[in-house]
Every structure is written in C-alpha cells, then in structure tokens.
Amino acid sequence: MTENLVDILGSPLIQRAILASVLCGASCSVLSVFVVLMKMPLIGVSMSHAAFAGAVFAMLLGINPVSGGFIMCLITAGVLGPLSDRTDMAPENILGIMFSFLMGLAFLGMGILTRTKAGAFNLMWGSLLSLSGPDIAILVFVTSLLVLFVLFFFKEIRLVLFNRRLAAATGLPEKAIYYTVLFLTGAVVSSNLTTVGGLLIFALLVQPGATALQLTYNLKHFFVISTASGIGACLSGLTLSYIFDVPSGSAVVLMATAIFAAAYIFSPKRNATKLKEREHE
Amino acid sequence: MNRHVIEFEGITVRKGNNLLLDNISLSVSSTEFVGIIGPNGAGKTTLLNVIAGFEQFSGTLSLFGHQESRKRDRQTRLRIGYVPQLFQIDPAFPILASEAVVTGSIGRLGLFRSPGREEMERAMRLMEMMRMAHLADRPLGQLSGGERQKVSLARAILQQPDILLMDEPTANLDIAVQKEVLDLICEIHTRQDLTLLLVTHDVTMLPAAMRRAVLLDNGKKIYDGDIDTAMSSETLSRLFQYPLETFDRNGKRFVSYD
Ligand SMILES: Nc1ncnc2c1ncn2[C@@H]1O[C@H](COP(=O)(O)OP(=O)(O)OP(=O)(O)O)[C@@H](O)[C@H]1O
Ligand SMILES: [Mg+2]
Numbered sequence: 319m320t321e322n323l324v325d326i327l328g329s330p331l332i333q334r335a336i337l338a339s340v341l342c343g344a345s346c347s348v349l350s351v352f353v354v355l356m357k358m359p360l361i362g363v364s365m366s367h368a369a370f371a372g373a374v375f376a377m378l379l380g381i382n383p384v385s386g387g388f389i390m391c392l393i394t395a396g397v398l399g400p401l402s403d404r405t406d407m408a409p410e411n412i413l414g415i416m417f418s419f420l421m422g423l424a425f426l427g428m429g430i431l432t433r434t435k436a437g438a439f440n441l442m443w444g445s446l447l448s449l450s451g452p453d454i455a456i457l458v459f460v461t462s463l464l465v466l467f468v469l470f471f472f473k474e475i476r477l478v479l480f481n482r483r484l485a486a487a488t489g490l491p492e493k494a495i496y497y498t499v500l501f502l503t504g505a506v507v508s509s510n511l512t513t514v515g516g517l518l519i520f521a522l523l524v525q526p527g528a529t530a531l532q533l534t535y536n537l538k539h540f541f542v543i544s545t546a547s548g549i550g551a552c553l554s555g556l557t558l559s560y561i562f563d564v565p566s567g568s569a570v571v572l573m574a575t576a577i578f579a580a581a582y583i584f585s586p587k588r589n590a591t592k593l594k595e596r597e598h599e
Numbered sequence: 600m601n602r603h604v605i606e607f608e609g610i611t612v613r614k615g616n617n618l619l620l621d622n623i624s625l626s627v628s629s630t631e632f633v634g635i636i637g638p639n640g641a642g643k644t645t646l647l648n649v650i651a652g653f654e655q656f657s658g659t660l661s662l663f664g665h666q667e668s669r670k671r672d673r674q675t676r677l678r679i680g681y682v683p684q685l686f687q688i689d690p691a692f693p694i695l696a697s698e699a700v701v702t703g704s705i706g707r708l709g710l711f712r713s714p715g716r717e718e719m720e721r722a723m724r725l726m727e728m729m730r731m732a733h734l735a736d737r738p739l740g741q742l743s744g745g746e747r748q749k750v751s752l753a754r755a756i757l758q759q760p761d762i763l764l765m766d767e768p769t770a771n772l773d774i775a776v777q778k779e780v781l782d783l784i785c786e787i788h789t790r791q792d793l794t795l796l797l798v799t800h801d802v803t804m805l806p807a808a809m810r811r812a813v814l815l816d817n818g819k820k821i822y823d824g825d826i827d828t829a830m831s832s833e834t835l836s837r838l839f840q841y842p843l844e845t846f847d848r849n850g851k852r853f854v855s856y857d
Contacts, residue, residue: 355692473713477702480694481686487651488758489676489706531691535738540693587691 339552341457342513347526347548354527355479360413362523367420368394369508370516374427391504444515446566525574532585610658621818632795637815643798680760690740697735703757744771781806
C-alpha cells in the first residue's frame with residue numbers, strides 16, 4: 319500500500335496534477351477573499367462566464383482559449399467596473415443581465431463548436447489531471463501576481479475592502495486597487511478554465527472566503543484560512559477523483575462545499591453571536 | 600491666516616430631474632466651526648460630498664485657495680477628513696475597532712509603508728482620550744451604532760485633516776454620549792487648527808463652539824450667519840415646517856417643541 323502510494327506520488331503526471339491543484343486552490347481562494355468581502359459574487363460569476371464565452375469563441379476562431387477568455391474578461395471588467403461604480407442604478411440588475419448574456423453567448427458558441435470539436439466540454443469542467451506545461455506556467459504567473467499584490471498593498475486592501483468611500487476619502491488610490499482586483503479576477507478565472515472550468519470555478523471564488531468568514535476577525539488569518547481551505551478542497555477533490563474516477567472539477571466543488579459546511583457548523587463567530595442572543599432572551 | 604479654505608461659487612448638483620443643490624455660494628475660513636442644518640432631504644449630505652470630492656457638480660469649488668478640477672489630487676484628499684452618515688458594516692467583517700481607527704493614518708503613510716508601532720500608539724492614545732480604549736480589541740461589526748460612530752470619528756481625527764466633515768456624527772447616540780462626542784469635537788477644534796463642518800438636523804443639541812449656521816432647505820441656502828440669529832423660533836419653524844420654540848437660559852439658547 320505504502321509502496322503503491324510512493325509509486326503514485328512519483329509519477330510525473332500525478333505530481334503535475336498536485337501542483338495544478340495547489341495553484342488552482344491558491345489563486346481562486348486568495349481572490350475569493352475579495353469576492354466575499356467586497357460583496358461582489360455577481361462580478362465573480364459574470365467574469366467566469368465571460369472567460370468561458372471568450373474561450374469558446376477563441377476555440378471557434380482557432381486561437382488559444384485562455385487568452386480568448388482573458389480578453390473577454392478584460393472587456394467585461396471594463397464594462398462592469400464603471401457600471402457598478404454608479405450609484406443611480408442597482409448593480410445587481412446590470413450584473414444579472416450581463417451574466418445571462420455571457421452565458422447565452424457561451425452556449426451559442428458551444429452549440430457551434432460541439433459539432434466540430436469535442437474539446438469544448440473541457441472548458442466547462444476543466445481537469446486537474448491533464449494540464450500542459452504552458453497551462454501550469456500561466457497559473458504560476460497569475461498566482462504570484464495575486465499574492466504579490468496582497469503582500470505589497472495589504473494596508474490599502476484592508477481599507478478598500480472595509481469601505482471604498484473611506485479609502486478614497488483617506489487619499490488612497492482606491493480606484494486603482496478596485497480595477498486591479500477586477501483585472502486579477504479576469505486573470506485568475508481565465509487561467510483556471512483549464513483546471514476547474516468556466517462553470518465550476520464560481521464555487522471556488524466564493525466558498526474559501528465564505529469559510530474564512532465563519533472563522534476569524536483577523537484579516538491576515540482570513541487570507542491564510544481561505545487559501546488553506548481552497549488548496550485543501552482542490553487536493554482532496556483531486557484524490558477523490560483519482561480514487562473513484564470521477565470528474566475532478568465536481569469532486570473539488572463538493573469538497574469545498576463540505577469544508578464550508580464544517581466551518582459553518584463549528585463557527586466560533588456564529589456560536590458566539592448565538593450565545594449572546596440567548597443571553598439577551 | 601484667515602483665508603478661505605472652502606469656497607463655493609454657484610455650486611449646483613443635479614441628478615436626473617432632481618436639483619439636489621441649487622446655486623450655492625459659501626465661503627468658510629480656516630478654523631471656523633460651521634453647522635449645516637436642515638430637514639431630511641435638504642441636501643446636507645450632498646453638500647459635504649461635494650467638498651469630499653464624491654459628487655459631480657457645476658460651478659466653482661476652491662479648496663485651500665486652489666480651484667478644484669474634476670480629479671481630486673491625493674494631497675487635497677489627505678487634508679479633508681470625512682465622517683460618513685451611519686456607515687454599515689457586515690457584522691462578520693474581519694476588522695477590529697483599533698485597526699479601523701488606524702486606517703485613518705495610512706493615507707499619510709503612502710504606498711509600501713505599513714502602520715507601525717508609532718501609528719498604533721497614536722491611535723490608542725486617541726481612543727483613550729475618547730474614552731473608548733476598552734473597544735480596541737472588539738470586532739468593529741459587533742459594536743453598537745454609537746460605538747461605531749465614535750470609531751468613525753476617531754479614524755477621521757487620526758488622519759490629522761485640516762477640514763473635518765461630519766455627517767450627523769451624533770445620530771444614534773444616547774444623550775450622554777451625544778454630549779460627550781460634541782464636547783470632544785469642540786475640544787479637538789480648539790486644540791488643532793481645524794475647520795469643522797457638522798451636518799445635523801437635530802437643533803436641540805448643538806455644540807457650544809459652533810458659532811455659524813448654514814440653513815439648507817430643498818437644495819437652497821436660506822440662511823448663513825450667526826447661529827443665535829438662526830435659532831429663532833420663526834426661522835426654525837419655517838425650516839422644519841413644525842412649530843419650534845426657543846428660549847434663553849444661562850446665556851445659552853435652547854430649542855424645544857411640543
Ligand atoms: N441619486 C439620487 N438621485 C436623485 N435624487 C437623489 C439622489 N440622491 C439623493 N437624492 C435626493 O437629494 C436630496 C438631498 O439628499 P441628501 O442626502 O443630501 O439629503 P440630507 O439633507 O443629507 O438628508 P438627511 O437628513 O435625510 O440625511 C433628497 O431629496 C434625495 O432624495
Ligand atoms: Mg444626509
């Protein structure tokens with residue numbers, strides 16, 4: 319059994335899959351801190367569909383799907399950023415329209431593509447087990463960019479997450495930080511089309527942050543817990559998919575949900591609030 | 600050094616068909632303490648937002664003697680502190696009260712420098728002075744509305760601004776805490792060379808140091824001058840469309856209503 323395990327871990331294919339899981343988990347879960355604390359899950363979902371639609375059309379045109387996805391994300395960020403900044407329209411409605419439009423676009427492309435190429439479905443589910451060298455290189459680059467951003471601008475990020483208007487009033491380049499977050503969202507989402515795909519990635523953009531939200535009041539710990547739970551979900555999902563031979567994307571998402579459920583049930587924050595409420599009764 | 604730090608010339612703010620501010624002219628000198636008073640929807644918050652740089656307007660706005668362009672520069676932002684009207688926060692948001700106060704100093708620090716021990720100590724001293732040191736390690740989202748308001752005020756003061764804009768800083772506070780916060784505002788006003796603009800609709804509780812009132816109604820400035828003159832039963836009753844009485848006792852003017 320142990321020898322068996324050593325054999326498995328020794329295989330370059332598996333090593334690459336493990337690396338892919340760690341990168342996918344890390345990039346999505348660091349980003350999910352922003353998605354959860356800036357209350358922009360709809361932006362996350364729109365961006366992932368933009369990436370998906372962009373990749374599908376890139377495939378149709380015979381160019382690299384990841385760059386197609388990224389370009390589409392940039393366009394979406396360029397439209398969404400200013401729109402959600404406006405106070406005279408409810409951003410939810412615009413995002414809802416945007417999101418369904420992108421989804422329609424993606425499925426239109428899918429319909430045309432599946433007649434010619436079977437590979438299109440991979441963009442929906444991704445696969446941790448079949449990443450190419452360049453795929454991994456892109457993931458390494460995007461993940462490092464994201465981590466460096468958080469490390470270098472931690473204090474600015476804290477205030478922007480807390481209250482964008484106060485951040486602006488305090489003299490921070492709040493807009494620049496917000497647009498960097500949108501840009502990084504596009505980069506993370508499109509580079510992860512290959513790992514968990516354009517549909518399932520949304521789970522990884524929300525659940526790690528939501529898990530951390532159950533567990534800590536410290537923003538540094540928040541990033542750490544989120545990242546740990548994201549990587550944990552990816553690695554355990556990978557293991558399950560290997561053992562039971564099920565699609566890795568679905569296994570990862572189910573594990574992320576399980577981790578969130580556990581955090582929710584055992585949340586000291588929630589329990590403390592409940593206790594307080596009971597005292598008041 | 601009594602030049603105007605804030606100068607409005609024909610400032611108008613329009614949203615769709617609504618005229619939020621209608622051709623307002625106003626000058627405020629350095630170290631003045633001005634009350635912006637008016638009923639709900641008068642345009643008080645809009646006026647502060649114009650100064651803070653959050654609102655598109657027509658007309659000319661000059662701050663610290665310079666005419667403002669469309670894009671506010673960082674230096675000007677640093678010099679203006681802002682205490683928003685009731686700010687909401689998710690109860691689970693990961694920030695402690697002391698961390699929230701310290702965020703007031705980070706604009707001054709600039710990029711790539713973290714607030715160190717010095718900033719932390721300054722924040723703690725301020726919180727002690729404001730009698731809120733016991734809140735330092737509590738998550739901000741768990742504080743009461745009034746406690747949060749004090750945190751918000753402390754973070755704006757820590758920014759060491761030249762102009763401090765306060766939007767109903769005492770709404771949500773009980774009478775004792777209202778008095779405490781207003782006294783504190785007066786104390787800060789005398790200690791530092793600070794220009795204060797305080798928005799309120801509560802004319803029964805005005806800080807003693809506030810000597811000038813700007814009355815707003817429906818986006819228009821209807822009075823600008825000495826506060827005691829403004830606090831006449833006739834003016835106030837017309838402004839709030841409700842009969843208000845004023846009387847003097849111990850050299851102070853009081854406002855009351857049925
Ligand atoms: N985005 C908007 N579009 C149209 N009208 C608006 C908008 N924002 C505010 N208003 C209107 O502008 C007027 C002034 O608003 P403002 O927030 O400045 O009032 P205020 O004096 O601060 O009131 P309060 O005491 O309730 O805080 C209100 O009548 C409000 O309905
Ligand atoms: Mg207001």
